[in-house]
Amino acid sequence: MRRLTRLTPLVPFAAADTAGGGTAQMPVAEIVTYTVRDGIETEDLLQAARKTEAFLRNTGAVLSRQLSRDENGLWTDYILWTSLEAAKATEAQAMERPEFAAFFAMMAEGSAQLRHAPVLMQMD
Numbered sequence: 001m002r003r004l005t006r007l008t009p010l011v012p013f014a015a016a017d018t019a020g021g022g023t024a025q026m027p028v029a030e031i032v033t034y035t036v037r038d039g040i041e042t043e044d045l046l047q048a049a050r051k052t053e054a055f056l057r058n059t060g061a062v063l064s065r066q067l068s069r070d071e072n073g074l075w076t077d078y079i080l081w082t083s084l085e086a087a088k089a090t091e092a093q094a095m096e097r098p099e100f101a102a103f104f105a106m107m108a109e110g111s112a113q114l115r116h117a118p119v120l121m122q123m124d
Contacts, residue, residue, distance in 0.1 A: 025083030025084075025085065025086070026083065027080055027081060027083065027118070028083060028084045028087055028118050029119050030077075030079040030081060030114065031076065031077075031078055031117065032077040032078075033075065034075050034107045035075065035107070035108040035111040036075065036106050036107060042069065044106065045075070045103075046067070048103040049067055051103070052094070052100055052103055055093075055097060059090050061083070061089075062080070062090075063080040065077070065078065065080070066078045080119065084118075
């Protein structure tokens, strides 16, 4: 029997008053699409991406990350962040790190497209 997955609005993550009188942050998706330079093999890119994991985990700001490639060679890096502010702060730090420099160097020049979007719904 197939289990149906319930679609759940992210009400607990929506902006709300907190005990300190501030506002809770809404999770944000970072979607980056790109192609890789000629000669870069799938496993090379995956190894470089894995080398960025420790830093991302240590920020405490990443909720999840998926990396995919379609049949045309377009890669999508999908990171779910605790907030847009956390995503941008981490991005600034990542630009200074050698493991990210190696990862970014594999991308075809001018191919990367980055966008952020608040997450309004998530499947359980």
